[in-house]
Amino acid sequence: MKGNRLVLWLLVLTGCVSNPVTGRNEIAILNQSSEVEIGNSAYPRMQQAEGGLYVGDPALNAYVTEVGLRLAAVSDRPDLPWEFKILDNSIPNAWTLPGGKIAINRGLLTELQTEAELAAVLGHEIVHAAARHGAKSLERGLLLQVGMIGLDGVLQDSKYRDILIPGGAVGASLIHLKYSRMAEFEADAYGIDYMAAAGYDPLAAVQIQEMFIRLASRGSYGWLDGLFATHPPSDERLQANRVRLENYPSGGFVGRERYQQAIAKLLQQKNATVKGEEAEHAFKVGNKERAMASLTEALKIHPDDPRLLALKGQILASKGDKEVAKHAFDEAIARNPLYYEFYLKRGQLLKNQSDLEKANALLETAEAHLALGIIARKAGDLEKARSHFQIAAVAHSQAGQQALKKLEDLP
Numbered sequence: 001m002k003g004n005r006l007v008l009w010l011l012v013l014t015g016c017v018s019n020p021v022t023g024r025n026e027i028a029i030l031n032q033s034s035e036v037e038i039g040n041s042a043y044p045r046m047q048q049a050e051g052g053l054y055v056g057d058p059a060l061n062a063y064v065t066e067v068g069l070r071l072a073a074v075s076d077r078p079d080l081p082w083e084f085k086i087l088d089n090s091i092p093n094a095w096t097l098p099g100g101k102i103a104i105n106r107g108l109l110t111e112l113q114t115e116a117e118l119a120a121v122l123g124h125e126i127v128h129a130a131a132r133h134g135a136k137s138l139e140r141g142l143l144l145q146v147g148m149i150g151l152d153g154v155l156q157d158s159k160y161r162d163i164l165i166p167g168g169a170v171g172a173s174l175i176h177l178k179y180s181r182m183a184e185f186e187a188d189a190y191g192i193d194y195m196a197a198a199g200y201d202p203l204a205a206v207q208i209q210e211m212f213i214r215l216a217s218r219g220s221y222g223w224l225d226g227l228f229a230t231h232p233p234s235d236e237r238l239q240a241n242r243v244r245l246e247n248y249p250s251g252g253f254v255g256r257e258r259y260q261q262a263i264a265k266l267l268q269q270k271n272a273t274v275k276g277e278e279a280e281h282a283f284k285v286g287n288k289e290r291a292m293a294s295l296t297e298a299l300k301i302h303p304d305d306p307r308l309l310a311l312k313g314q315i316l317a318s319k320g321d322k323e324v325a326k327h328a329f330d331e332a333i334a335r336n337p338l339y340y341e342f343y344l345k346r347g348q349l350l351k352n353q354s355d356l357e358k359a360n361a362l363l364e365t366a367e368a369h370l371a372l373g374i375i376a377r378k379a380g381d382l383e384k385a386r387s388h389f390q391i392a393a394v395a396h397s398q399a400g401q402q403a404l405k406k407l408e409d410l411p
Helices: 002-013 032-049 058-072 115-130 133-143 166-175 181-197 203-217 235-245 256-262 264-268 270-284 288-301 306-318 322-335 340-350 353-362 366-378 382-393 398-409
Strands: 015-018 025-028 083-087 094-097 101-105
Touching: 025 133, 032 083, 032 094, 032 101, 032 133, 058 083, 058 115, 058 256, 058 264, 094 115, 094 133, 094 166, 101 115, 115 133, 115 181, 115 203, 115 256, 133 166, 133 181, 181 203, 181 235, 203 235, 256 264, 264 270, 270 288, 270 306, 288 306, 306 322, 306 340, 322 340, 340 353, 340 366, 353 366, 366 382, 366 398, 382 398
Parallel strands: 083 101
Antiparallel strands: 015 025, 094 101
16 A cells, blocks of 8 residues: 555656657656766765776776766766766676766776777767666656666675665666667667767777677677676667768767777786686685685786785685785775775774774675674674674675574574
């Protein structure tokens, strides 16, 4: 009964508005301020959940923002508070939240060849925000009384099982949302328009789709887990892009040399990333010696990589080298003090309340609450321990199960 009243209330507040990109009349629940509020709330948490900010090259971050803002300025919603962030994630992917919040993984940047190709990716994502594709998905979910669409499925992903803040869950449901066929065609078409208006050669939008189709046909690892999962390429989309291209004369800025200069440092670090991923895999399957050998090679290439330093800390901690592990985590945090996992791992190692609270401030997780509950229980503060265990127990994860057991064991 309560759910029915909510739906009726939403329908009363719903209005018919003109889509800012397509001009079509459509039902809308969320106004612009609501979209911005949703994006602002979920954006920092999803950056954390997806690898954290890439801090290895501030100039590259500034460059991507420059290109993104150039496109956003000619979009149908230039007044949105647009933001563009690079994430420290090797999976080739890019995603958008309502209100103009866009992220691109370093793994995608290393696969692109020109600034025009970067503009094609960012232009596509800008359309998703400008045309309210994510916001409309949330609205459909509300009207269907399923809360946030796809949320249950998303939270079964091991990456998200420990996330406890609702805003993080909303963000996860949106960035892993597979857009409708119409939304993808719109993002392609109007993205080409934005590219041309910003002075880029729109041919890059066709060329990059051709590349995506080739990679998808090969089942290329990484792409299937990233961009292709939410933006599947197709011959139909490619042909539609070619038709759209006929509206524009040939030419425009390509920027191959400028782009290659911008990503030069990132490309130099790529071999370290590959070795680091080998080390991480070996560690996960229990081969600590192999993990440390690969990690040592990675650190020779990129000794200041915070993720590699944190992995070193984890491996050393598992071998009982507590002091050396702590030093590795200290170095990781010194190089990137804005990533939750470094504080979480150091806090778990040292049973340090301050680190665990810092981790939770960046991204609230069941792991951190479980560790905080154990600390409180040991200090004799049963009320605080119970509170932390109750919060952690909500998560469908190993940490959540452990917290539930500890909650049951409390006097």
